[in-house]
Structure formats: C-alpha cells, structure tokens
Amino acid sequence: MRRSPKDTEESAAIISRRGLVMGSGMAAFAGVLGLRMRHLQVDQADQFRLLAEENRINIRLLPPARGQVFDRNGLLLAGNEQNYRVTMVRDEVDDPEQVLHALARLIPMTEEDMERAREELRKRSRLVPVTIADRLSWEDLSQVAVNAPALPGITPEVGLSRAYPRGADFAHIVGYVGPVSDYDLSRIEDKDPLLQIPKFQIGKTGAENKLEHELRGKAGTKRVEVNAIGRVMRELGRDESQKGANVQLTIDTRLQNFVQARLAGESAAAVVIDVETGDLLSIGSAPAFDPNLFVRGISVKDYGDLTSNKYRPLANKAVQGTYPPGSTFKMVTALAALEAGEITPDETIRCVGYTEVASRRFHCWKRGGHGRMNLRNSLKQSCDVYYYDLAQRVGVEKISAMARRLGLGERHDVPMSAVAAGLMPTKAWKKENRGKDWVIGDSLNASIGQGFVLTSPLQLAVMTARLATNRSVTPRLVKSIDGVETPSGAGEPLGLSREMMAQVQGGMFAVANESGGTAYGTRIDDKSMRMAGKTGTSQVRNITKAERARGVSSNADLPWERRDHALYVGFAPADAPKYAVSVVVEHGGGGSTAAAPIARDIILAAQADGIPPLSAYPSSQRGRISSALKKLQLWDPDEPKAPESQA
Template sequence: MKRSPRDTEASLRKISRRSLVLGGVQLGAAGILGWRMRQMQVEQADEFRLLAEENRINMRLIAPARGLIFDRNGIPLAENAQNYRIVIVREDAGDVDLTIEKLRQLIYLDPVELDRARKEIKRRSPFVPVTLTDQRSWEDIATVAVNAPALPGITPDVGLTRNYPLDEDFAHIVGYVGPVSDYDLSRIDDDDPLLQIPKFQIGKTGVEQKYERTLRGSAGARRIEVNAAGRVMRELGRDPGDAGGDMQLTIDSKLQNFVEARLAPALSASAVVMDTRNGDLLAVGNAPSFDPNKFVRGISVSDYGELTNNKYRPLSNKAVQGAYPPGSTFKMMVTMAALDAGLLNPGETFYCGGYHTLGNRRFHCWKRGGHGWVNLEKSLQQSCDVYYYELAQRIGIERIAETSRRFGLGERFDLPMSAVSPGIMPDKQWLFERYKQNWRVGDSLNAAIGQGYVLSTPLQLAVMTARLASGTRIEPRLVKSVDGVEPEPVGIEPLGFREDHLNYVRRGMFAVGNSRRGTAYGSRIEAADKRMAGKTGTSQVRSVVVRNQDVPWEERDHALFVGFAPYENPHLAVSVVVEHGGGGSAAAAPVARDIMLFALNDGLPPLENYPSSQRARIGESLSELNLRQNFRPTDRADRA
C-alpha cells in the first residue's frame, strides 16, 4: 500500500527528533568523558603518577650494621662478621627437591637446618628468596658459584651476623643477640619497622639487650622495581642507613680472661674486680660460662638442654644475680656500725670461750675452744664470732642495716647486665612485711656473722670493699663511652665515716692476710708494695653443722673472700665467691690473691710475689691455665 506524502513527512519528523535526542546524549557523554579525561590527565596527573610509581617501585628496609663493643683497651668483644649464605628462589628452581639434592652433592647441608628451610619455602611466595644454609665458608660459596648453571634458583649471598671473638669470657657481660621472636615483640614497646624483618637480630641479654636501641642503629632502604606480581626486577637505589653506636666497656679483657680461667677449677664461682678510684669494673667473672655464639643463629635443643640441666648453672651471671650469705665478710659492717654509734672502744675486749649464751640457747664460734680475750683487730684477724655476737646484741639490727646500706649492701646497682639482684639487708620492718614476724635478738646475732636473712652479691661485696678502702661512696661503672663520648664525671662523695674508724677496720683486714694467725695468711702477697688487706668468709647452707667432705657438693658451705690492694695506696678491690667451696681461707682467698696479683702486674705475676714455699706449685698451676695470648687492638672505625 502506497504511503501518503503526509504520513511520510510525519515519519521524517519523528526520526529527526530521535536523532537529535540521541545525538545530544552521545555528545553529552562524550563531553563528560572528555572532561573526566582532562581532569585525570591534567588536574590529577601528579596523584595518579604517584600511584603508578608506588605500584612499580617498592621500598625495602635494609638492616644497619650493629654497633661494635670493645673493652677498655680497644679489644673487640662484639663485632659484625660476614655471613656467607646460600639462598633459593622456588620459582626459578623448578623441581626444588631435585635442585637441593644436586646442592647436597656439592656441599654438606645440615638435615635440621635443611628441614627448617623446606618449611620456610612452602610458607613463602615462590619469588621470595629463602636461606637454605648460612655461616658457610668461602670455599662453599665458590663451589656453588662455579656450579651455578646446574643449580637453577640457587644463589650465594653475603650479609652480616654478630660474632663474639672472646666467646665464653664475656658471655655474662656482653650477652648475645638472637632473632626477634613473637615473645620479644609482645614484651617490648618498640614500633621500629626493623623488628619486622625476618630473622632480624636484637639483644637478648647483657649489654646487648640493655643498650639495644643504641647498638641497633636506624634502618636503611633500597628502591626496587617490581612487576605486577610483586617480583623484583632490578634495584634502582640504596640508602644504607645509620650504623649503631659503638660502645667501650670498663672491663679489661686480659684480666677478664685470667679471672675466668682462674675460677674454672672451682666448678661454680664468681669474682668481681673494681677500681676503687672511679668505680670502673675491671672484671666480672663467672664459672662455668658458655659460648654466646651458639645463641646468635638459634641454639639447638640438645645444646640448650646441656646448659639448663647443668647443676653448676653456666647461664647464670652469679656475680650480679647470685645472692649469698656473706658470712664473716660482713663483720666489717658490724664493726663500723658500732664505732659510728660510739658504742665500741677499739681497744675494748670481749672474752670468747667458744660460744655466746642468749637465754637458753648457745651461739657457737667457729673455733670450738674459743679465742680468749679478743679486741677489734684480733676479731677480724682470726674471725671470732663471739665478738660480733656481743656487738650485735649491743647495737641492734637497725644500726647494722643502716651502716651496711651506706656501704652498698641491699642496693640494686644500675648496670647494663641482666637481672642485677639487690640482695637482702634485713631490718625489723623488712621481716614484718615479708614474713609477718617480729625481729628477735637471735636474728641480730645471726646477721652479725653474715648468716640468717642477710644476702649479698659478689658485686655488692666488691663495692663494700671499695668503699671501705676509699672512704667514699664509689659507684660501680661498666660503660666507659658510647661512640667515643664518655659520660660526665660524677663527683664522689665521702661516706661520712670517721677516717680513724675506717683505719681500725683496714688494719684488722691487713692482719687477716699478713699476720701469722690471720685466716688468710697462707694467701698473703710477699711483695711489700702489693700487699693486700682482706677478709675471709664461710657461709653455711644448712642448719646442721657437719664436715663439708662428709656431705654432697650442694650441701657444702660457700667460700668467700674480699680484699683491696695495695694496702698503703689502694686502687683495686676484689670479691670472690666459690659456691659450696668449703672454707673461705682455703677455697676463695687463694683465687682472690692470684687475681689481685695479675691485676697489679698487668699480666702473670713474678713468682717472687708469692711465699717461697708455694712458688713451685703456683708456677705450675698458673702455666696450666687456659689463657688467651693474642689480644689484638682494633680500629674502632673499622666496621666489618
């Protein structure tokens, strides 16, 4: 049917309107699209360029070189050693098991270490490098490099790891580092991103732990180009960051080595050597010790079990953690308390018949037959217990405790070592708060001879002796400098005791080792310019008195000795505690004498310093000590 002209015209008008509407919509859409494209390309260009760069370029943290630790003479105690390691990238290796088997045919791989690496490979993305083995020799690295075409995905690498060149000598002082654990992250308030780096090492004990932030340094960074999957394509730049600060300790490594070697035969013992002029700790020894290098990479279960199950407690820093009854080394405190209170005349005598009676109880002297009439000097020289029972009953525990605290007993010293103990210096309030008991006179008598509730550490005993020798409130110091900057010197205040009172006690201590009836006469120093004043001590670990040789080692008495030298111009103080060693005169005094002579001579002493009858035996025993002979100075700016 033929359409009329009118119908045709109406249809054309409809098509024209639709075209205009459609064209308008299309034009509007194109306009909006053009406006948005202009906005993105011009107005937001910088923002999108930054987002694109961040998708293409990543920043990776670089662990800084850890600060080094030196002794007072520049000998390295903790350094950074090159760590040669072998890594594998799973996606490049193809058949991982086959590739590892090829590697095992070239170099030895520890099964335990390899098992740990296999688990790590499964957890990580296929393009992330995983360490198969570390601490390898250069020969192993060279072998892998030469055979690289046959070992797809395996690459030799190098980094830094902590090393302790003097190993056991400084294990309890410097401490050690180890990988960051979840436990570490839970107990420290530290948001440093370095702690998130896998296997990043932090200080676990000792100076390494206490000065962690100083030694750690600040992170560096490297800019790497990655593809869409996050795979590293190339490195674009590197900022190594700031290395940690170097530290210098007050310890003399040569003396420290001698102390460790001299204590070793004692099975379980500790010693502290202190400079009485400035408080520098010159040696802090413990026996037995352990190798901290084993902890750096993660100690094996068997090795750790041997340390924790050892009854001589090699992991314990006995010099600052061990709290022992001070025995007769405490008698100087009772004497000073009585003199200071004006309740003792130095020439006054007490009669010792072998015991002191309090009510219906007898407090015995160590010498069953008694010492007869005893004055101050003789009481120290022969360590008469009855003399101090009399003094304690006269002056009371409050004066004894107050005087002892002034000499450093019962005080926790602020030193960068783990678990420094405050010991116990009891008084009436302490006993009531601790045990809800009232103090009795018998408690004072026990305290007077360093028994009962009184507990002291070898460090505290060394401080006590240094203060007796100097008459000043000297404080122990372990850190000599940080990055070459020494702390501001602190004025040393007088203790506040009369000099003549101190001299009475010093003369009594001199008689201990230099009078024929002194308890340490067998451990005297013959050289007139090096003579030592000291005090022996024996502390009981059981209430029933029996001979030490008749009971197991764990039930024997502790042996103690404290001393200072040279007597005329003292600048060194020493304390020695031999756990379950028996008598202080037999077990502790000879060790202290040898340590003191080594320190005064800056090396093995001439045998003329010893009594003539002992020289042959001592010369032989000293020659058998396991001493280090090669102490090398180092450039503190040299960072391995």
C-alpha cells in the same frame, strides 16, 4: 527598521575579530594540551609505566651493621662477620614449594630447614624477605646466583652476623645476640620494623641486651623493580642504614682472661674494681660457655649439657648470684657499732665459744673460744661472739643502714642481665615478708652475715672499694659510647670518720699479714703489693645439737651441695688502695682455703698487669705457685682466638 550597509559591515567585522580570538585561544589550548600529552606519554613514559604497575615496585629494609664492643684498651669483644645467605619474598613467588625444592638441589638443606622456612613464610608478611638459608659457603652462594633466573623470589645476599672472638671469657659480660622470637616481639614495646625481619639479631643477654638501643642502629630502605616472575630488575633508589654505636667497656681483657682461667674447675665468681674510678676491670663467673653457639643456633645436645650442669654455666654468678656473706660482713657490723658509740676499738669482749640468748646458744666457729677480743683481733681471727655482742648493743636497723651505705642491698646500675639487689633485712621487712616479728636471734645471725642477709659478689666488691677509700664508689661497666665518656664512679665521701675507717682497715690488714690472721697463709710478701682482706665462710645447712655434740662434720665429708660457701674480699696495695676484689666459691668450704688463694692471685695479676710475679709470694710457696700458674689456660690478648669454652 532596516540596518544600513555600514552597520552590517561593522557587525561582521566585530564577529570576525571575536571568532579569530576564540579560535586562536582554542588552538593555543590544544597546542599546550598536545605538548603536555607528549611529555607525559613520551618523555615520562617509563616513570608512569612503573607507577601504573605499582605492584611491581617493592620497598625493602636495609639492616644496619650492629655496633661493636671493645674492652678498655680497644680490643674487640663483639664484632660482625660476613654471612652469606639466601632470602625469599613470598609475594614474588607463585609456587614457593617448587622454589624451595629447586633450592634444596643446589645447597645443603635438610627437611627440618625446609619446614622452618615454610613456617617463616606463613608467619611473615608476603612483602618481607624471609631468610631461607644462612652461613652458606661462597661456592653455595655462587650456585644460587648462577641459577637465579630459575628461582623467582630468591635473592642471594651478603649480610653480617655477630661473632665473639674472646669466646667464653666474656660470655656473661657481653652476652650474646639471637634471632628475634615471638616471645621477644610480645614483650618489646619497640615497634622498630627491623624486628619483623626474620632472623634479625637482637641482644638476648648481658650488655648486648641492655645496650640494644645503642648497638642496633637504624634501618635504611631501598626501592626495587621486579619483573612478572619476581626477579629484581633494578634498584630505583635507597636511603642507607645507620650503623649502631660502638661501645667501650671498662673491662681489661688480659685480667678477665686470668680471672676466668683461675676460676676454672670451680663453681665460682670474682669481681675486680678500680677503687679510684669505680671501673669494673673484671667480672668472672665459672664455668662459662661459648656465646658463638647461640648466635649460630645452639644444638639440643649443647644446650642440654649447659642446663644439666650442676655448676650452672649459664648463670652469671657475679651479679645474679646472692649468698650469705658470712664473716666478710663483719666490717659492716663493726662500723655500725663504732658510729653509734656502742664500742671503742680497744674495748674487749670475752669469747668462750658461744653466746647464750633466750635459752639458745649461738656458736663461734672456734669451739673453745678466742678469749678476750678487741676490734682488730676480732677481725683478724674472725671471732663470731664479738659480733654477737655488738648486734645486741647496736640493733639490726643500724647494721642494715650501714650495709646500704657500703653498697649492700642495692641493685647497682650496670648493663648486665638480672642484676641482683641482695637483701639487707629489717624488722619491717620480716613482718611484711615473713609475717613474723623480729627476734634477737635474727640480729645475731645478721651480724655475722648469716640469717636473712644476702649479697652478690658485685656488691661485696663495691663494699670493699668503699671500705678502702671511705667514698661511695659506684661500679661503672661502660667506659664510653661512640667515644663519649660516661661519668666516673669515684663517688663522694661516705661521711664516716677517718679514724673509725682506719680501725677497720687495720683489722683487715691483720687478717692477711699478721700471724694468726685467718688469711695469713695467703699473704703477699712484696710490701708494695700487700693486701688487706677478710675471709668468710657461709653455712648452707643447719648444724644440729647432736652433730655439735659428736663433732661438726668437715666439708670434705659432705656432698658438694651441702658444703659451705667460701668467700674473700680484699683491697691492695694496703697502704694506697688501687684495686678491690671479691671472690665467692660455691660450696668451696673455708674462705681461707678456697677463696683467699684465688683472690690473692687475682689482685696480684691486677697490680702486675699480667702474670703474678713469683717474688710476691712467700718463698716456701713459689714452687707450687709456679706450677699452678703454668697450667692456667691463658692466651695473648692481641690474638683474637680464645681458648676452648670452659663449659
């Protein structure tokens, strides 16, 4: 059937309209596509060119500034100083060997330095900047910067390095930092990418190590564009690093300097604690060393000198060293017996110079004996036989329990390296560790701080603080972190009767202030500063029957390593305790002659907040004391430069 002209015309109109709509749509789509292509190719050309050349964009870590360490008065103990250095990124260098030799012509580099750099470049990721040289002078850094176009992959930088302005005085407390080693990486569970940066410094010992998480801070990042030969063209963006927290310790710099100076020449340790708060005001260990040597890379000779020294300067004797406490332990035995009701303060025990148990004689230090002794006089004259008798009555289990109550045999939670737990033996301990049964002789030895008993100077200071206050004083080394105060160590009451504690405190007062007391020669004349204390001498060798028969050899006649350790513990003022002190002099001989004079000077310095006043000493001793104090290597705490290392 033929279509009418009208139908044909209507069909053509419909087709034309559809074609127009489709054509318009296609034109619009093409226009949008063209505009988008122009935007991508022209407006965003630079950004997409960088994305297309992704291998030329590097993301680099920004190490944070390490938190600083201050003393209780705000004096700087560990800070950061500028360090000029040169780094290389292996991925940006075609021939690293050529670049190293070119660099060596500009700055001082030994063959050993070159080999160390090669080793680091081999070990590290090709994208990680490796420190090729550090601690450069400004002139050397400028030489590198001027010649930068000829040194692909090399970047001159200004970084930070640790510095210890107080030198040896705080070596054992603050510790030191050093570059991350393979050993560090193998034992640290922390996967912080900062640890992969060659020569990045972390805490190795002391508070630097134990407070590493707080002090380190958090890394930042920056995105940089590099050209075809590895030169950085521009920085594309960055996220800044976060500085580590600042830490304030409880240590008093002036007192710490006095303690270290007073211990100089000895292999010794001393601890001073504020009995009201538990704050550790001084932790001395002698000899010491300069921690800056380790930060800068200690020489083989310097390290050899430290490790070969028989006085062991690298060891922190105050918290790591453990020693038989000797007669400084007698207050523990006395309190155990008093609490158990096995003795009264006025009851006397006769000392004839020895006690015989199971056909074995246990000797008193005084060969002829002390005669009749009550509690006060037994402490005053340090009669061993009195405590041998108490040991048989009360038993080692109660003695050990009292010792732990007073802070012995406990690893105190202070952020320092290798804090020792000491040893308070029991019957079960001996069976488990020695495979033998406990015998009565073990109890007698323990009662006077010998045998298996081991304590650290820190524990002895805590014990003395608890004796002075009848509270469970806990040592505190960190005062605050970023201004946030840490909990006090004042402690709760020990639960011992006031009368019982007064008897022991009275005996300690007699030791240092009454004629016949073992520390009377080192008494304090100023009544407002008087000290109560206890001497101790611990044997490091066995004395044979033959030697006793012919006369026990004096310490002066023995080699240094075989001499007795000298100890002293005390608190002051005696009538209102504020400070407690413990002193251990390795192989020093007698506690009254070697340790007590040091303890007296230290506790006077603590009370005077400076040099001990001569008026506090007996008049007959002032001339000698004055001369001795003038010889001490002391310095103004406001000056950042400390005396030379004691090592």
